[in-house]
Structures are given as C-alpha cells and as structure tokens.
Amino acid sequence: MAKYETVIGLEVHIELATNSKIFCSCSAKFGGEQNDHVCPACCGMPGMLPVVNKRVVDLGMTAGMMLNCDINRVTTFDKKSYYYPDLPAAYQTTQWFAPVAVNGKVRIETSKGEKFIRIKQIHMEEDAGKLVHDDWTDTTLVDFNRTSVPLIEIVSQPDLNSAEEVVAYLEQLRSLLRFAKVSECRMEQGSMRCDVNLSVRPEGSDKLGVRTEMKNMNSISAIERAIAYETARHIDAIENGTEELVQETRRWDDIKGMSFAMRNKETAGDYRYFPDPNVMPVCIDDEWFERIKKSLPELPSVKKDRYIDELGLSEYDADILTQSRALCDCFEEAYAVSGLVKESANWIISNCMNVLNRKQLTADMLNIDGKALGKLILLVADGKVGHANAKKILEAMFDEDIDPEAYANENGYIVSNDTGKIEGVIRAVVAADPKSVADYKGGKEKALMALFGKCMKELKGNCDPQVLRELLIKIINE
Amino acid sequence: MLYMNSDILRRLQKLNQLKLTDSEERDVLAFFEKQSAELESLSSAIDTENVERMVHVMPILTVVREDVVVKNFTREELQAGAPETMDGYWQVPRLVE
Ligand SMILES: [Zn+2]
Numbered sequence: 193m194a195k196y197e198t199v200i201g202l203e204v205h206i207e208l209a210t211n212s213k214i215f216c217s218c219s220a221k222f223g224g225e226q227n228d229h230v231c232p233a234c235c236g237m238p239g240m241l242p243v244v245n246k247r248v249v250d251l252g253m254t255a256g257m258m259l260n261c262d263i264n265r266v267t268t269f270d271k272k273s274y275y276y277p278d279l280p281a282a283y284q285t286t287q288w289f290a291p292v293a294v295n296g297k298v299r300i301e302t303s304k305g306e307k308f309i310r311i312k313q314i315h316m317e318e319d320a321g322k323l324v325h326d327d328w329t330d331t332t333l334v335d336f337n338r339t340s341v342p343l344i345e346i347v348s349q350p351d352l353n354s355a356e357e358v359v360a361y362l363e364q365l366r367s368l369l370r371f372a373k374v375s376e377c378r379m380e381q382g383s384m385r386c387d388v389n390l391s392v393r394p395e396g397s398d399k400l401g402v403r404t405e406m407k408n409m410n411s412i413s414a415i416e417r418a419i420a421y422e423t424a425r426h427i428d429a430i431e432n433g434t435e436e437l438v439q440e441t442r443r444w445d446d447i448k449g450m451s452f453a454m455r456n457k458e459t460a461g462d463y464r465y466f467p468d469p470n471v472m473p474v475c476i477d478d479e480w481f482e483r484i485k486k487s488l489p490e491l492p493s494v495k496k497d498r499y500i501d502e503l504g505l506s507e508y509d510a511d512i513l514t515q516s517r518a519l520c521d522c523f524e525e526a527y528a529v530s531g532l533v534k535e536s537a538n539w540i541i542s543n544c545m546n547v548l549n550r551k552q553l554t555a556d557m558l559n560i561d562g563k564a565l566g567k568l569i570l571l572v573a574d575g576k577v578g579h580a581n582a583k584k585i586l587e588a589m590f591d592e593d594i595d596p597e598a599y600a601n602e603n604g605y606i607v608s609n610d611t612g613k614i615e616g617v618i619r620a621v622v623a624a625d626p627k628s629v630a631d632y633k634g635g636k637e638k639a640l641m642a643l644f645g646k647c648m649k650e651l652k653g654n655c656d657p658q659v660l661r662e663l664l665i666k667i668i669n670e
Numbered sequence: 671m672l673y674m675n676s677d678i679l680r681r682l683q684k685l686n687q688l689k690l691t692d693s694e695e696r697d698v699l700a701f702f703e704k705q706s707a708e709l710e711s712l713s714s715a716i717d718t719e720n721v722e723r724m725v726h727v728m729p730i731l732t733v734v735r736e737d738v739v740v741k742n743f744t745r746e747e748l749q750a751g752a753p754e755t756m757d758g759y760w761q762v763p764r765l766v767e
Contacts, residue, residue: 210737217740226758227745235748247737266725275686277762282686290725323765326756333759462685472733473726 195395196430198423200358200388201350204365205343206375207319207383208251214318214342215242215285215471222381226335234318234340236280242471244269248342249292249474251374252316253484255344256293258368258491259311263481267292269316269471272463277334278321286317286345288465290473298348298368300360309361310349319343344374350389350400355419359412362386370556371489371517379410386415392426401426402437406444406451418444422451495520503527509537512545516555519544525562530569539569543586551590560589568596578653581605607654614660617650618667629668640664673709674702 213220216233233240249267256263270288296311321339323332346365352358366377366384377384386409391401404422409415422442429437442451490498492514499510513519519540526536544558544565568585571577577585577600585596585605600606608614621643622629631639647660679698683690690698745758754761 212737212739217735217738217742219739219741227748227760228758230745230748231741231743232748237748244734245737246734249734266731268725273685277760277765324759325764326761329756329761330764331754331756332762332765333756334762335759462681464685467726469727472728472730474734475731 196392196423196427197395197397198353198419198426199350199391199393199400200352200354200419202346202348202352202358202361203387203389204346204348204362205319205385205387206255206346206365206369206377208248208342208344209373209375210245210247210251210342212245213340214245214248214316215340216240218340220341222383224337226333227337229337230339234280235336236282236339242285242468244471244474245342248316249476250484251342252292252314252344253476253481254372254488255346255369255374256296256314257485257488258372258374259293259296259298259314259346259365261293261296261311261314263293263476264290265476265481266290266473267316267476268473269468270465271468272465274463276320277332278323278339280321280336280339284318284320285468285471287315289467291315292344298361298364300357300364302354302356302360307351307357309351309357312347312349314344314346317343317345350391355416358388358415358419362412362415367492367515371492373489373517376556379412382410385410388415388418388422390419390422390426392423392430401430403439404437404451405441407441409444411446414444414446417446417449418451421449425451489517492520503533505533505537509541512541513537516558518556518558522558522560522562522565526566526569529563529566530573532569532573535569535573536566539565539586543583547587547590560586561593564589564594564596571596571600575656576600576607577605578607578648578655578657580653604652605654607656608651609656609659611659611663614647614651614655614663615667618647618660618664621646621650622664622667632668640668643668673706674699 208220210220212218213229213234216231218231218234219229221229231240233242252267253263267287268290269285271283272286272288273283275282291313293314294312296314297308298311300307300309319338319341321334321336323334326333348361352361362384369375369377375383379385388406388409389403390406391403393399393401404426406418406422409418421444425435426437428434441454443454444451496510496514499505499513500507505513513523522544523536523540526539527533530536540558544560545555548555548558565586568577568582568589572579572582577596581600581603582605584603585594585599588594588599589596625643625646628639628643632643644657644661644664647664648655648657651660676695676699679690679695682688749755749758749760752760
C-alpha cells in the first residue's frame with residue numbers, strides 16, 4: 193500500500209481584546225441583550241462611514257511581530273461580498289490586497305522535534321452577527337451584537353502534516369498571543385476559531401491533492417478527530433475510488449464524528465474583493481511602529497531560560513510560571529519588591545494557584561497586585577506574620593486592593609514579640625494539660641506538638657514559632 | 671473592454687439573491703453599456719503611462735479613533751424601519767443550512 197502525506201493549512205480567527213468594535217464605537221463585549229451593542233454603522237445602514245479603531249491596528253501589528261511577520265506600513269481594507277443575514281451590509285470589511293502583516297513563521301515542537309510553520313499573512317476584519325432559528329414561527333432571528341467585533345485572521349502556509357503538529361501550532365499561537373495580550377484565545381468561548389484546509393497526496397509527491405475546508409472548528413479535540421476522519425476519507429477515495437474528491441467546504445459534525453458537504457456550493461467562494469473606498473488606508477509611521485515594537489513582551493521561551501539561568505529557578509517552576517503572562521508578571525513584581533526568588537515563585541505556584549483552583553479560575557485570571565505579594569513575602573520572611581495568617585491576607589488580596597502590613601495590623605495578624613504575653617499563654621496551657629506535659633517528659637515528642645498547637649491557637653498565630661517552641665520547652669522543664 | 675453582459679448579470683443576481691424583471695435587466699445592461707463607452711473614451715483620451723497606481727482614491731490617510739465605547743442609538747430607534755422584528759431581534763425568512 194502506498195504511503196500518504198496529509199497537508200494542512202490553517203486559518204485561525206482570533207477575537208481581539210478591545211473595548212469597542214473595529215469600525216464603530218459600539219461595545220465589543222461578549223453577550224449583552226440582543227441588539228443592544230449596535231448602531232447604524234454595524235447594522236449596515238446606508239450612508240454610515242466606518243472609522244478604524246486604532247487599538248485594532250495596534251493589536252494586529254503586535255500579533256504580526258509576535259509571529260515574526262513583516263508589517264505592511266501602508267495597510268488597506270477591502271470589501272468581501274457575500275449575501276447572508278448575519279452580514280447586514282452584504283459584504284464583510286476585511287483586508288485582501290495589503291494585510292497588516294505578511295511572511296511570518298512560528299516555531300513548534302512535537303515528538304519529531306522542532307519545525308517552523310510559515311505564516312502567509314495576518315489580516316484585520318470584522319466578525320459577523322449571530323442567527324437564531326425560531327421553530328415556533330419558523331423564521332430566523334438576527335442579533336448584530338457580534339457584528340463588527342474586531343478579529344484577526346492568521347493564515348498559515350500548508351506546512352502542517354499531522355494533527356499533532358496542528359495542536360502544537362495552535363497552542364503556540366495561543367501562548368504567544370496571550371502573552372502579548374492580543375486576545376484571551378478561548379476556543380470554548382469562540383474567541384479563537386479555526387478553519388482547517390486539508391489535502392492528501394502520496395508521500396514524496398510535490399503535487400497537492402484535492403483540498404477540502406472545514407470551517408469554524410472550536411475545540412482542539414474536535415480538530416484532532418476531524419483531521420483523522422478527513423485524512424481517512426481522502427485516502428479511501430484515492431485508493432478505492434469510494435467517491436470523487438471535490439474542492440469544497442465541509443461541516444464537521446463532532447457528535448456523529450463525520451464531515452458533510454455544505455450546500456450552496458455553486459455560489460460559494462466568489463467574494464468579488466475590491467478596495468473599500470469608505471475606509472482610509474492606514475499608514476504606520478516609524479513612531480507608531482517603534483511604539484508597538486517596544487511594547488512586545490519577552491517571549492515565554494526566552495523568559496523560561498532566563499528564570500532558570502539567571503534566577504536559578506528549577507525547570508519545573510519556570511515551566512509553570514511561564515505558562516501564563518499573569519503568573520510571570522506577578523512573579524516578577526513580587527521578586528522586584530521582596531528580592532526573594534524562591535519564595536516569590538513558591539507563593540505563586542502553591543498558594544496563589546490553590547486560591548485560583550478553589551475559585552475555579554485559570555492561571556490567566558490571576559489579578560492580585562504583585563508588589564503587594566512581594567510585601568507580604570517580606571512580612572513572612574521577617575517573621576512579622578505567621579504562615580497561616582499570611583495565607584488569610586493573600587486570600588483577602590484576591591478580593592480587594594489591600595496593603596498587607598496595614599491589613600495585618602487591622603486584623604491582629606502581626607506577630608507579637610511580647611514575651612511576657614507569650615509566657616502567660618504558655619503557663620496557662622501547660623497548667624490546663626498536665627497529661628501532655630507528663631507524656632512529653634516521658635519521651636513522647638508528639639505531646640510537645642499538641643501543647644505547641646494549643647499555644648499557637650491561643651496566640652492566634654501571631655508568634656514566631658521558633659520563639660514559642662524555645663519558651664515552651666524552657667517552661668516545661670522548669 | 672467588456673464590463674457587463676447578461677451572463678455576468680445573471681450570476682450577480684444569484685449571488686445577491688435578487689430577481690430582476692426582463693425590462694430591469696435590459697435597463698441595467700443599457701446603463702453599463704453607456705458607462706463602458708464613457709470609460710473607454712476616458713482611457714483613450716488620458717495618457718496613464720508612467721503613472722503610479724494609487725492606494726486609494728482620497729488624498730486622506732490614517733483616519734483612526736481611540737478605543738472608547740459610545741452608545742448613541744437605542745435598539746428601538748434602529749429597528750423602527752425594520753419590516754419584522756421579534757423580542758429585540760430582526761426577523762427574516764428561515765434559512766436552510
Ligand atoms: Zn456599531
């Protein structure tokens with residue numbers, strides 16, 4: 193049997209993290225009551241002039257630079273015509289002739305090693321509205337809240353050859369764009385969607401096979417299943433002539449585990465692109481270009497190496513921290529304030545992650561003040577606040593902006609150096625529990641821990657454990 | 671130079687889900703024929719040799735706005751002229767997927 197090679201190119205749509213839409217000032221926020229975030233411009237009313245949101249260009253350039261693209265210093269918008277009720281003007285404003293970024297590359301790593309995936313282009317465009325089918329009236333209901341929400345589309349060259357590579361590529365895109373705060377890239381919320389172009393050819397052939405496209409894939413596992421199915425279908429068609437492969441758009445049904453040809457083939461793909469005379473070309477001058485260049489974050493892989501080589505963190509710790517920009521930012525701020533590398537890393541990896549897990553939040557959603565965390569770490573290191581109370585302070589930092597020291601004072605969390613008070617507590621505890629005292633004197637170490645715990649509880653944790661332990665032993669042996 | 675003919679016009683109607691009557695079709699074709707003739711005369715009258723292609727027809731560049739949300743219209747105002755609405759949605763004939 194001949195061996196086959198799968199050839200895959202991806203078009204990835206990413207919703208940009210902006211406040212307003214791409215060509216009008218309506219809110220770009222997800223959700224809201226139907227048709228609440230709309231105006232004559234995004235409803236496609238005649239006579240309205242679109243005006244480009246500068247932030248969209250900023251983020252388009254940022255994405256381009258993160259993916260090693262060349263930035264087109266004059267970038268223009270074009271009309272892509274198609275007739276569908278989710279597109280009120282009957283054309284989508286997108287970029288065809290001079291997209292914001294071209295000719296990039298993304299490095300991925302798989303079980304087969306390192307590989308570079310070439311990026312053909314990144315263009316800025318508007319999203320379409322949402323359609324709801326109403327069975328009762330047998331009509332279609334249209335919501336334009338999502339119309340004109342800004343997107344970038346990242347078009348790869350057909351350089352991917354397996355589902356594993358596709359997954360690695362998507363994860364790399366997500367990591368880079370989250371780090372640069374271009375988008376949250378949440379597939380489950382639709383802020384990252386993917387069209388998969390796939391063809392199959394005999395290994396070693398340089399001629400591409402018939403290409404099919406699956407649109408709007410929104411989960412990584414569905415993409416993996418769809419690629420496996422389509423590859424098998426293509427090979428079956430080539431080997432056994434089960435069907436004639438045609439270039440077409442197909443819909444992936446993840447429940448049935450099959451792809452289906454979409455109807456309306458006849459009119460698909462004739463988009464009649466032409467320059468949109470209503471949107472002025474955007475010229476990116478040197479100042480603008482440099483401003484975006486300076487704003488780029490350190491790449492996660494570079495950060496990880498620096499954490500290990502310069503700061504002496506373990507690979508494990510560096511790996512966890514660099515999974516999210518929020519964790520890195522918090523760590524770097526906490527370290528800058530406290531000067532304590534290991535403690536800063538540990539507080540984030542164990543304590544902060546615990547709170548996030550309990551609140552069912554992801555690492556990206558860590559939004560406590562890193563500087564305050566640094567101060568808290570210092571309070572603990574200086575013996576001013578005990579561990580248990582420090583965790584309570586951390587918990588409070590998730591809910592409000594607080595100064596850890598002021599908060600510790602207000603809540604009585606400051607460790608007391610008043611040995612008179614500590615002695616008083618110890619004497620009372622010892623007097624009330626002669627059995628534990630006798631057990632300890634009889635050689636049971638555990639009994640000392642019980643007494644220690646009772647004293648700590650009485651003192652509400654505000655005591656240097658070392659001081660307490662020494663005083664406790666001294667008093668028992670008196 | 672050919673800008674329009676009945677085949678192209680039929681295809682455009684299909685793409686835009688429009689149905690022109692025979693007399694409307696004749697009017698559109700006549701209109702384009704006239705336009706084509708005028709464009710033809712322009713291109714023969716004006717020498718465009720060595721003229722650089724324009725990026726855009728307007729001498730204005732980089733009109734951008736800050737990323738600020740402004741709400742100027744209510745849903746009711748926007749839907750005032752709609753033929754059919756339901757529960758705040760625009761309502762259109764059922765689409766077959
Ligand atoms: Zn709008």
